[in-house]
Amino acid sequence: MANEDVIIKTIAGELNLAAQQVTATIALLDDGNTVPFIARYRKEVTGSLDETQVRAIESRLAYLRNLEARKATVLKSIAEQGKLTPELEAAIRAAMVLQEVEDLYLPYKPKRRTRATVARERGLEPLAELILAQEVTTGTLEEHAAPFLSDDVPTVEEAYAGARDIVAEVVAEDAAVRKMVRHETYQRALLVTTLADESADPRGVYRLYYDYREPLREVPPHRLLAINRGEREGVLRVRLESPVDDL
Incomplete structure (x- = not known):
């Protein structure tokens, strides 16, 4: 229940809603009601939330519940290894994104034998x-x-x-190192695309990206989706040019 209270408070703060609105909407979602139904026919319960707001609650609820479940799994795994310190537990419980939890878990995650293991x-x-x-x-x-x-x-x-x-x-x-590298890569890397197979693009749909580069942080979502499609279809090669020497 404590975790659910945190989730409600988090969603309310992120979406600038009253906690009661979030609580009521979650109850309706948990009862199996659809987003359109809640938005149209349960306004008196949700405080007149529209479909966009209800869908945002649904999305964040799913993410945060998954995050809490993953935290529980990670904490249990590390504790069973006898390596869970108070500091590590606090860091995992405080994490607000799944990637941060995974970074903290990585040193304790069961892995195959590596050269470091042998050493x-x-x-x-x-x-x-x-x-x-x-x-x-x-x-x-x-x-x-x-x-x-x-x-x-x-x-x-x-x-x-x-x-x-x-x-x-x-x-x-190291979680801090991974976070720093991820941040610096996003801020300073270039997304580079080149032509892989022109015959796979007979209509020239991806011609713009045959020889293309742009700072990663400036790539809009629709362009990234187009590049991903071009790569999946075998038209484009995609790589990141990151400031490796500066990291």
């Missing part, structure tokens, strides 16, 4: 932590790697290769 099994995690800490100012690379050499890791080069695999995985799974 950890070979005892190279402390070396990776040394690299991540960026605090060492004395000694040589060979001296720092020496304690980690073994039959499985016979050379310094292999020790650092394994440590780098661990570092790469740790950084890639």
Whole structure:
């Protein structure tokens, strides 16, 4: 019930509606009433909400309920691993978008064996932590790697290769890093399209996009839909040019 109260408060705030209007509309939706029916015949219950407003409530309700369900699943999974800290739990519960929950869960999500997994099994995690800490100012690379050499890791080069695999995985799974990269990519990347197969576009429907580029943040929804269709139909190749060197 507490989660449902939060959902109602969130929707009311986002749509600038009274909580009672949202509560009444949700009850009608949960009873199986359709959006057009509610908008036309239950105005006295909803406070005269129109179809657009009712549909907006329906959409956000579905998203937020799914978000809460996913949070519960993620929290349970991490808790069962014995890795749920109060800080992590608070961050997951506070997340308002599904992607943020998934980013927080990623380091704890069951995964296939990776090169980083193998490196950890070979005892190279402390070396990776040394690299991540960026605090060492004395000694040589060979001296720092020496304690980690073994039959499985016979050379310094292999020790650092394994440590780098661990570092790469740790950084890639860091929620703050992923959020920053996503933001910077959206703000600075270019959406680039080129011709893949002109014969697949005999009427030239996608001619505008045969050699096209535009800042990602400026691409309107209708243009993105057209580009997606062109890619699905095999007419266009689509890629992002992002500021990789600056990230």
